[in-house]
Amino acid sequence: MGVFTGAPEVAARLGDLAREIGGELIGSPERVVTRIAALHDADAQSIGFVASARFAARLQDCRAGCLIIAPAWREQALAWASTQASAAAGSGPVVGQVATEAASLIVCDDPYLAYARLSQWWQQHRAAPVAAGVHAHALIEEGATIHASASVGPFAFVARGASIGAHAVVGSHNHIGAGAQLGEGTVLKPRVSLLEACVLGAGCIVHSGAVIGADGFGFAPDQGRWVKIEQLGAVWIGDSVEIGANTCIDRGALDDTLIEEGVKIDNLVQIAHNVRVGAHTAFAGKAGVAGSARIGKYCTIGGAASILGHLELADHVHITACTVVSRSIRKSGLYSGSFPFDDNASWEKNAATLRQLHTLRDRLRALERKNKES
């Protein structure tokens, strides 16, 4: 089950990998690994990483050929290497260089970050490069500008006035609206809508099904009917932003909806019109931000959390999953608010009582008064 197909194999020398992630190799630079693996799943052809002290303490069953570790875990890891080598040799204790040739280490300050860099190196070496040029089955309207190094996929449509930057990739079945702009190296996966006049910076990734620049949800009531407010702004997105599958970012009513550089947005997220998101903030899947909210820099918004309209969140605010943010948050910190689940019978009892909570409070107060008097 789960056999990965269709991608070329990677065979990586440990010496190259250590150099790539800037770590100290304890082992043979010529040794080759062929996959990155989780600790529980690693074999002698795998390189793994130890992301925390908790994992460092539980290495005994790990069969990786090489581990990326932090300096603090060096002793534990050397002991692990020795045990591994001994087991492999089927003999007495094996230590020192012989051990770390059997079970090697790469020491670096931040193994998780090293893993991220390693994953990028891996992807570059296994994925076929995207060919530059406009596919014969793509359609470019007159007046669109496509950089010679950019790639436009089959059944993509690029409207008049749009501009596709150097090394950018427009995936299959993309719609690039009139006057939209794609920065250098930005990649749109298949089936993305980047609608008229919306701007994406450099180095962005937009996943399949995302819609950037649909109309914000604006109507004026008129005797029970809704009169549409045309959305005259667009969407402006900075550099290095990633946008998940089927996520929606609406165009502004008058000004642009703004997503600053480095923001990361997961799948099925709703960003309403006029929202502003500060740099390097991240949204997990199914989160939502209602109209005109302003979210600071370096925030994290948990999955399925909702930020109501017109609120402001300071920088470095962290919202746990499924929380409903109903007031502005002026102070950085961690905020929560989901209902604690329970077995159904307990929940029903508690929920029924919850509906009467303020009467409980009143009854308690009455008792307290009575007690004081007596």
Next chain:
Amino acid sequence: MGVFTGAPEVAARLGDLAREIGGELIGSPERVVTRIAALHDADAQSIGFVASARFAARLQDCRAGCLIIAPAWREQALAWASTQASAAAGSGPVVGQVATEAASLIVCDDPYLAYARLSQWWQQHRAAPVAAGVHAHALIEEGATIHASASVGPFAFVARGASIGAHAVVGSHNHIGAGAQLGEGTVLKPRVSLLEACVLGAGCIVHSGAVIGADGFGFAPDQGRWVKIEQLGAVWIGDSVEIGANTCIDRGALDDTLIEEGVKIDNLVQIAHNVRVGAHTAFAGKAGVAGSARIGKYCTIGGAASILGHLELADHVHITACTVVSRSIRKSGLYSGSFPFDDNASWEKNAATLRQLHTLRDRLRALERKNKES
């Protein structure tokens, strides 16, 4: 940041705008504005609108060339115009006609509605009209009917038996299924699925990525397995309905899922099979309605709110964001039910106590009894 590109500029005479929105102009009809702006962001070339008394009281910093106001705010607005004109002239007080030529007013009963109408006028004057006709890269199956005034975009597919009304627009990469119908003037943005036999009325707008007519979620259990119930109904949508990006409206199991005229649905909303939504009801983003629920007319359903299956909501029911409606609501009114968020430490304490809420109630009751006895 946020420079809007790719759209022609609009230069509008105040006289024309006042006529368009049916207001009384206090100022020069020949004066020109070039954008609609929010009050804090307006300059002398902007027209703004004062949506409430709260804004009328805070005009001092507004630099708009023209403001749309309600009759009740006339005195305040004239004072504002005078101040603006004096500041611009750099002299003593400027009042009367001289003032309102520097800072003009349009007086009308409902400035927010006037803004909506103004936005529509603006959009019509800046957007290039969609050309009638079937794009050379679209594909129309034999037996589909396309009105001569309709427009079908590149890579759109219209299946046999489908019917596209006068002045309707089928965007790029649309899939119009067999026998589906599009009313007069209805606009489907790029990448919309209108599946077989589904019907959209006149004057509707459907945003990118929406799926109308996927199978409802119906299965019969059979010894632990799920046996599919084919969804034999379709989706029937009235006139003037707007449907947001990546929203899903499922086809009915036996009858049609019904959305009455004037309903407005935001992005990423789920409308399950057999649901009926009354006229002029609105759903904010990420809301959801489970199967066979019936929602009245003139309701508003807040963002991320959920209506459980088979429930009925009366007309004029308003549900606040993120509320879970778990019983039918027979009476119009405002209903709520989201967990109040807090800093994480406080939430944890309260959530832990909440799990024991019914025991608190029992203990309180015991105390009350004891107090009565003593």
Next chain:
Amino acid sequence: MGVFTGAPEVAARLGDLAREIGGELIGSPERVVTRIAALHDADAQSIGFVASARFAARLQDCRAGCLIIAPAWREQALAWASTQASAAAGSGPVVGQVATEAASLIVCDDPYLAYARLSQWWQQHRAAPVAAGVHAHALIEEGATIHASASVGPFAFVARGASIGAHAVVGSHNHIGAGAQLGEGTVLKPRVSLLEACVLGAGCIVHSGAVIGADGFGFAPDQGRWVKIEQLGAVWIGDSVEIGANTCIDRGALDDTLIEEGVKIDNLVQIAHNVRVGAHTAFAGKAGVAGSARIGKYCTIGGAASILGHLELADHVHITACTVVSRSIRKSGLYSGSFPFDDNASWEKNAATLRQLHTLRDRLRALERKNKES
């Protein structure tokens, strides 16, 4: 309203239907029905089904030509048939064979399951079969394998190394990535993305807008910035899985995201990277599962429910709609946790008190102590 168009009529003999669903016909096998209808909506040309004893007790107003019933409701149903026939004849009591020719019955063990089977038969008889072959407007890259009995729709793109099984259907505007695999008889509706190296088993259905194999949401923090972790795994999906419109299933970080056979997933559901879902589990609309969670077999996850990351759910766990599962669940059963909604004024009072719940608990405790002492 709700007229179904574009599909051929079905005229079905009761004898054929009884044989199809394996039931005992009480009535004439030659009698014809032309639609399946809900009890309240049925007429003499309709066949309906009685799904529970509750419905069996309320048959008096039902006008169906034939009803599918369970053996236990035989007496009630015969009485209903007699009443129906008498009313139709406009005479005195009609019983026996004469009655059941006017109002027939099919008796079988599980009428709801019989309805599911009947709906499938109906759909097969009214829907035009999908023609085998690659549409002239589809694009197959060199190195892709399409079975001769498979169908590929207009504007579909199938990349190199992909494999489309026998009788599989690739809908219009599909993107089938490099090396992706589609099992026998699997149907992708219009506008689906099955991204590189992802595998779908046999007999699956994927609805419009679904995205299978977008990148999981993985980043390592580096001095306030996010460094992308390339997602090197894929998605592996077993046989007989159904995936809803605009649902997203992300590829794994290192291994594959796994969905076992028979799983049913509704619309707008988010399945994050590395998740494993056991066989025959079902997810209602808007549900979400965060990264690396493991969900057992035969579970049901209610609409808009969220399962947080890295949790484990045992087999046969049932989660009610809108519940946030924040801890692993080791024991089968029914679990809940949504906030009880109320009219807004009551909710506000209760929510305000809820923020102080732990102080209520402390005050109660203090009173209890005082009472003990006194």
